[in-house]
Amino acid sequence: MNKKYLFTFLIVWIIFVLVFSADAEQYDQERQLMVEKQIKQRGVVDPQLLDAMLKVPRHLFVPENLVSLAYNDTPLPIGYGQTISQPYIVALMTDSLKVEEGFKVLEIGTGSGYQAAVLAEIGCQVFTVEVIKILADTAQERLKSLGYPEINVRWGDGYFGWKEEAPFDSIIVTCAIDHVPPPLIEQLKEGGKMVIPVGPPYSLQTLWLFTKEKDQLTSENLGGVIFVPLLREVREE
Numbered sequence: 001m002n003k004k005y006l007f008t009f010l011i012v013w014i015i016f017v018l019v020f021s022a023d024a025e026q027y028d029q030e031r032q033l034m035v036e037k038q039i040k041q042r043g044v045v046d047p048q049l050l051d052a053m054l055k056v057p058r059h060l061f062v063p064e065n066l067v068s069l070a071y072n073d074t075p076l077p078i079g080y081g082q083t084i085s086q087p088y089i090v091a092l093m094t095d096s097l098k099v100e101e102g103f104k105v106l107e108i109g110t111g112s113g114y115q116a117a118v119l120a121e122i123g124c125q126v127f128t129v130e131v132i133k134i135l136a137d138t139a140q141e142r143l144k145s146l147g148y149p150e151i152n153v154r155w156g157d158g159y160f161g162w163k164e165e166a167p168f169d170s171i172i173v174t175c176a177i178d179h180v181p182p183p184l185i186e187q188l189k190e191g192g193k194m195v196i197p198v199g200p201p202y203s204l205q206t207l208w209l210f211t212k213e214k215d216q217l218t219s220e221n222l223g224g225v226i227f228v229p230l231l232r233e234v235r236e237e
């Protein structure tokens with residue numbers, strides 16, 4: 001290569017590296033602010049969870065045109081009528097399950113894969129089910145490319161859970177339904193916890209935390225939420 005080309009190449013490369021690291025630094029700062037203001041100050045203080053949320057690059061889980069809003073205090077659309085949950089709701093739900101490293105966790109509603117990545121960062125063994133094929137495929141690829149190849153993504157109706165992998169220490173349902181699916185109760189370990197929004201589609205629902213004790217569920221109301229509905233038909237789109 002002649003000297004002139006080599007020099008131009010070097011300059012372009014340096015500019016690329018500078019722009020890229022400036023971007024990464026900006027997202028790091030936004031993520032720190034998100035954790036401090038939206039999560040810690042609202043009472044979620046588990047260090048392992050906060051650390052996981054500081055690590056997962058949320059801006060890489062949203063559509064490109066919404067990257068600048070990735071760390072805002074809101075849910076965001078991810079296409080196909082679905083959303084990535086508000087960061088605080090991800091924190092609240094994860095915190096309520098009191099998950100620990102090595103826990104086997106089932107998620108219903110993979111969506112972008114963000115919640116699954118947070119659980120994996122904590123050290124959980126994650127199984128996640130998504131009803132819309134393209135979302136399941138995209139999330140699987142994204143999780144692999146971001147360093148979470150061990151997360152198991154399945155395309156299907158999460159109403160039925162993931163029988164072959166049961167029982168689970170914890171179950172997290174990130175779409176709303178008007179009753180708790182019996183297969184999910186069956187697939188929860190004795191002493192295990194399940195967090196699930198229960199209520200009518202597209203209106204105020206209640207986030208419930210259930211604990212399975214002697215085959216009975218004890219419940220705790222975690223407050224009002226609005227989640228997208230749990231769909232009962234598997235979509236190939």
Ligand code: SAH
Nearest residue numbers: 084109111112114115130131158174230231
């Ligand atoms: N946890 C996701 C957000 C979930 S939004 C994240 O971190 O990004 C709810 C998701 O549940 C949507 O992707 C929707 O397609 C999915 N969903 C709806 N009904 C479902 C069902 N029956 N089984 C599995 N997933 C379902």
